[in-house]
Amino acid sequence: MDEQLFFKKLNNLCTSKEIFDFLSSLEVMSDTMASGALQKISEVEVDGSGLKNPAVLENEVFRALCLQFEFESSKLSNSGLLNALQALVTLRIDPQSTLMASLLSESEERLGKGQLTVENLCGLGESLLELKSPNCALLEQIVNHMQEKDIEKWSPREIAMVYKILQVTATERKQYQNLLNRLNSVTLPAVSQLSPNFASVILNSLVVLCQTQTVALVTALCKHSAKHVPYFTDYELVNVLDAFLYFGHREQSFTEALETHVPESILSMHPQTVCKVMQYCCKKVILSKPIFDAVAESFISNADRLTTDQIAGYIIPFGTLNYLPPSASSLFRKLETVLHTRLSHFQPHTLLNLLHSCVLIQRYPLNFLPKIFSPYFLQKLQAQPPGLNRVVTSQLTQLFLTVTLECPLYEGPKLLPKYQVKAFPMPHSSCDVHLLKRVKTGLLYLLKKRIYFASEVSTPYFYAVDIEIKLDEEGFVLPVAQIEEVHKRIALCVDGRNRFCANSHNLLGEEAIKQRHLQLLGYEVVQIPFFEIESLEDCRKMAEYLHKKIFPHT
Numbered sequence: 353m354d355e356q357l358f359f360k361k362l363n364n365l366c367t368s369k370e371i372f373d374f375l376s377s378l379e380v381m382s383d384t385m386a387s388g389a390l391q392k393i394s395e396v397e398v399d400g401s402g403l404k405n406p407a408v409l410e411n412e413v414f415r416a417l418c419l420q421f422e423f424e425s426s427k428l429s430n431s432g433l434l435n436a437l438q439a440l441v442t443l444r445i446d447p448q449s450t451l452m453a454s455l456l457s458e459s460e461e462r463l464g465k466g467q468l469t470v471e472n473l474c475g476l477g478e479s480l481l482e483l484k485s486p487n488c489a490l491l492e493q494i495v496n497h498m499q500e501k502d503i504e505k506w507s508p509r510e511i512a513m514v515y516k517i518l519q520v521t522a523t524e525r526k527q528y529q530n531l532l533n534r535l536n537s538v539t540l541p542a543v544s545q546l547s548p549n550f551a552s553v554i555l556n557s558l559v560v561l562c563q564t565q566t567v568a569l570v571t572a573l574c575k576h577s578a579k580h581v582p583y584f585t586d587y588e589l590v591n592v593l594d595a596f597l598y599f600g601h602r603e604q605s606f607t608e609a610l611e612t613h614v615p616e617s618i619l620s621m622h623p624q625t626v627c628k629v630m631q632y633c634c635k636k637v638i639l640s641k642p643i644f645d646a647v648a649e650s651f652i653s654n655a656d657r658l659t660t661d662q663i664a665g666y667i668i669p670f671g672t673l674n675y676l677p678p679s680a681s682s683l684f685r686k687l688e689t690v691l692h693t694r695l696s697h698f699q700p701h702t703l704l705n706l707l708h709s710c711v712l713i714q715r716y717p718l719n720f721l722p723k724i725f726s727p728y729f730l731q732k733l734q735a736q737p738p739g740l741n742r743v744v745t746s747q748l749t750q751l752f753l754t755v756t757l758e759c760p761l762y763e764g765p766k767l768l769p770k771y772q773v774k775a776f777p778m779p780h781s782s783c784d785v786h787l788l789k790r791v792k793t794g795l796l797y798l799l800k801k802r803i804y805f806a807s808e809v810s811t812p813y814f815y816a817v818d819i820e821i822k823l824d825e826e827g828f829v830l831p832v833a834q835i836e837e838v839h840k841r842i843a844l845c846v847d848g849r850n851r852f853c854a855n856s857h858n859l860l861g862e863e864a865i866k867q868r869h870l871q872l873l874g875y876e877v878v879q880i881p882f883f884e885i886e887s888l889e890d891c892r893k894m895a896e897y898l899h900k901k902i903f904p905h906t
Contacts, residue, residue: 353378358385362392368405371396372413383424383432386417390439398442409443422451425458430468433458434475441482456487463493470501474513481516491517499531503538511539512550515557522561536566543572548580552588555595564599574601581609582617586625593632602854607638615646623658626650627665634669637860639853641677644670648677652686660698663690664706671709673853674861684715691720700732701744708747711754712861714868721755722764724748730771745773749814750865757872776814776866783808783818784848784882791819791846791880794894799829806832813873815866819844827906842902843875848882857883878902 358381365371375381375389393414397404408414421428421436428436437455445452459476462468468476477494480486495517498510506514514535522528539554546554555573558566577584577592584592596606614621614629626647633640651658651666658666667687670676677683687710698706707717707724723729725748734740752767788807795805809820822830825839851863859867871877878901888894899906 353381353385355382355385359388362388365392366396368393368396368408368411372411375413375417383421383428384435386420387428387432387435387439390417390436390443394439394442398444403444409445418451422454425454428458430462430472431475433462434468434472434479437479438475438482441479447483460490463490463497466497468497470498470506470510473498473501474510477513477517481520486520488521491521495521495528495531503534506538508542508546508550511535511542512546512553515554515561519557519560532561532563536563536569540569540572543569543576546573546576548583548588549585551577551580552584552591556591559591559595559598570595570599570601574599574603574606578603578605578609581606581613586622590625590628593628596632597635602636607636607640611640611642614643618646618650623654623662623666627662630665630669634672637673637852637854639673639675639856639858641675644673644675645677645679648679648683652679652682655686655690660694660702663687664698664702668705668709671712671861674713674859674864676713680715684710688717688719691717695720695723700729700736701738704733704744704747708751709861711751711758712865714758716755716759718755718759718762718764721751721762724751725765725767740771742773742777745771746776749773750776753814753869754865757869773814775810775816782850783846784850787848787882787885788818788846790885790888790891790894791844791898793891794888794898795819797891797895798898803831803833804829811870811873813869815870817843817870817875818846821902827903841875843870843877844880844902845870845877846880852881857881 358378361374362371365374371389371393381389393408397408403409418440421440425433433455437452437459440452440455441447447456459479463473463476473494477491480491480494495514498514514531518528518532518535522532543551551573555570555577557563558570558573563570574596581589595601596603610629610632614626618626629643630647632638633643647666648670651663655663655666670683695703703720704724707720710717730740730748733744738744748767749772752772755762792805792807796802799805804821806820807818809817811817820832821842821844822832822834822838823840823842824830824837827840830838845863845867847859847863851860852858853860867877867879880898880901885894885897888897
């Protein structure tokens with residue numbers, strides 16, 4: 353049969369039975385046709401979870417094909433040999449079998465003689481990478497042969513394949529860096545031609561190979577990825593999100609594409625992909641209500657099927673970004689049910705992170721705090737990395753302070769003083785120095801003397817106050833050094849952009865809980881957000897603003 357007609361008929365077949373019946377009707381076929389048939393069988397019989405029907409491998413037509421390839425490997429064309437190898441790797445044929453050994457040996461021999469084209473080299477590379485323990489020496493040979501070819505003429509598939517091979521072979525960072533530099537340069541103008549798969553592969557390789565200097569290429573790939581968000585597989589999307597996180601890149605069009613894609617596809621997305629999307633939002637402090645609302649609904653429906661790490665991955669960002677979705681009551685009711693059932697399954701640090709995130713948004717895990725404050729649990733925390741470091745003890749202290757201030761009916765165990773910190777580290781929401789300086793200048797203009805306010809004041813209650821002002825009973829401002837006759841303390845929270853979600857006026861969870869607690873501790877909290885003072889041109893206008901804000905009735 354003519355090859356063109358053969359492949360036309362083959363491509364219309366949908367089951368392995370149809371393929372075997374079709375092959376049985378032929379008296380003779382070329383090695384290209386036979387390897388094409390194997391590839392079609394692998395397409396039909398293999399999905400994301402592996403081989404659908406292992407009985408296919410016992411079919412007499414399939415076995416006859418394999419025997420031919422095993423005993424006539426030296427007579428095969430390059431494309432016949434490498435397409436067959438690729439199909440058999442996809443079908444999970446044992447790499448130690450005589451069939452695979454014969455095809456791999458023949459491929460290695462032709463590679464050594466320099467008989468393979470760039471396309472052949474890519475096919476061989478793909479097959480080797482699919483094996484559980486690829487032959488690194490062979491992969492290095494492929495890279496060395498590829499370097500001899502004209503890199504400017506490589507197709508997107510060939511570019512992506514070399515990146516993938518370099519991921520495995522470039523164990524030392526400087527190794528192949530010259531090739532990588534050439535590859536990065538050639539890839540940049542070709543970005544617009546890359547498929548979703550190739551874009552994902554290259555971004556992942558740039559992460560693994562620590563190519564932080566390729567700013568232009570990373571930026572172009574990230575922009576290009578925004579167009580492909582609906583078409584990425586779960587695995588590809590995770591790779592792309594990892595690249596955004598690793599390179600610290602921010603792309604508004606990519607976030608907008610996620611906001612459309614995630615709510616539409618969340619029912620079919622793997623939980624690990626959902627966790628990665630939430631991690632991306634959390635690290636980039638992007639409060640995307642469409643994404644968070646969809647994740648909340650998904651959690652309510654699917655929480656029983658999630659691992660403990662996935663449960664934490666779904667929930668913690670709500671606390672970090674200080675957001676309660678419309679379904680909050682159902683969401684936290686479901687979380688409580690899951691915790692009651694599986695509390696002992698959680699790793700200690702995962703459980704602490706999860707419960708701490710809940711109190712940031714005023715969801716109090718009172719039923720579970722006796723366990724958290726128990727000596728046994730604290731010992732477990734200490735025994736596992738990172739142990740009882742400053743961040744962990746700060747979380748414990750903030751949990752304890754929350755139940756003390758916000759849950760007066762709690763009568764369970766307390767956190768022992770030796771586990772409490774004296775002051776909370778606030779790495780994410782430290783004060784904006786430039787903004788604080790402008791506010792202090794305005795205050796000086798208003799109050800006339802520097803003795804009437806103090807900045808960056810440590811309190812006895814673990815928190816630091818940006819600016820503190822003391823008043824007597826009649827409302828007069830007192831010198832900050834004065835201790836007696838203090839009737840009221842005013843805490844000015846000078847909130848720069850870093851204390852809010854990106855492009856938003858929504859305070860982050862750690863700043864929201866601080867301001868809530870300061871109020872409960874007796875301070876009058878006055879918020880000075882960046883978006884209210886950025887446009888104030890001089891210290892006189894700043895002073896007028898502060899007068900209205902701090903002393904509205906005076």
